Amino acid sequence: MNLSIRLAHLYPKLMNLYGDRGNIICLRHRCRARGIELTVDELDLGDRLDPQAYDLIFIGGGQDREQRRIVRDLIDVKGEAIRQAVEEGVAALAVCGGYQLFARYYRPAVGEDLPGLGIFDAHTEHPGEDVARCIGNVVADWDGGTLAGFENHGGRTYLGGGARPLATVRTGYGNNGVDKTEGAVYKNAYGTYLHGSLLPKNPRFADHVLRLALRRRYGEVELAPLDDALEEAAHAAAIRVATSR
Numbered sequence: 001m002n003l004s005i006r007l008a009h010l011y012p013k014l015m016n017l018y019g020d021r022g023n024i025i026c027l028r029h030r031c032r033a034r035g036i037e038l039t040v041d042e043l044d045l046g047d048r049l050d051p052q053a054y055d056l057i058f059i060g061g062g063q064d065r066e067q068r069r070i071v072r073d074l075i076d077v078k079g080e081a082i083r084q085a086v087e088e089g090v091a092a093l094a095v096c097g098g099y100q101l102f103a104r105y106y107r108p109a110v111g112e113d114l115p116g117l118g119i120f121d122a123h124t125e126h127p128g129e130d131v132a133r134c135i136g137n138v139v140a141d142w143d144g145g146t147l148a149g150f151e152n153h154g155g156r157t158y159l160g161g162g163a164r165p166l167a168t169v170r171t172g173y174g175n176n177g178v179d180k181t182e183g184a185v186y187k188n189a190y191g192t193y194l195h196g197s198l199l200p201k202n203p204r205f206a207d208h209v210l211r212l213a214l215r216r217r218y219g220e221v222e223l224a225p226l227d228d229a230l231e232e233a234a235h236a237a238a239i240r241v242a243t244s245r
């Protein structure tokens with residue numbers, strides 16, 4: 001069976017902090033190596049999203065300025081479709097600033113609150129520009145193993161009862177540096193603070209995202225193993241660096 005995945009990449013130029021588009025490059029590689037056809041639609045300001053058309057939605061991180069630039073479009077132009085897609089089981093991966101805007105709201109250090117899509121029962125508040133940002137390497141444990149990445153965010157995210165964390169922090173801050181949670185999960189939507197990019201350094205999680213993207217149209221798909229020697233070496237090195245400080 002010829003498998004295909006259609007991916008909506010939201011605001012690829014504006015929400016691409018620390019090269020989060022590296023996640024797309026990783027997914028392209030992992031699909032191509034398995035003969036899975038991956039189509040990536042870049043959706044910018046003003047572009048509408050068809051909730052029936054996609055298997056996976058991706059949004060990267062962004063500083064407060066970029067988040068402010070996209071938030072009205074995210075809510076008013078794409079919001080209802082994204083919520084509908086997630087409710088119908090479409091997979092999503094939202095990183096950092098994108099993650100914050102997939103939750104209920106982000107209260108920056110300066111200026112008005114930025115509303116979110118409410119997909120994750122969580123909210124984010126920046127404690128003030130005089131408070132140290134959450135910056136550094138992160139190691140966190142998730143259901144499928146360990147995640148290694150890099151974080152740089154001022155906002156602290158607090159999960160409500162309707163969201164479960166993606167992972168538990170071993171090293172680093174994660175959502176807020178207090179409750180040891182990192183990220184959030186709701187249905188097949190995942191939020192995370194991990195840049196890096198996340199997926200190239202975490203091949204097992206990358207394949208988990210691919211299986212979620214395939215599940216809606218093809219059910220449970222067994223993915224052929226890839227030669228992940230380089231990826232696993234990068235993963236191990238990231239963990240060594242993070243835990244050696």
Ligand code: GLN
Nearest residue numbers: 061062064096097154155
């Ligand atoms: N602007 C947000 C914050 O500082 C998100 C930053 C990011 O995407 N790295 O918390």
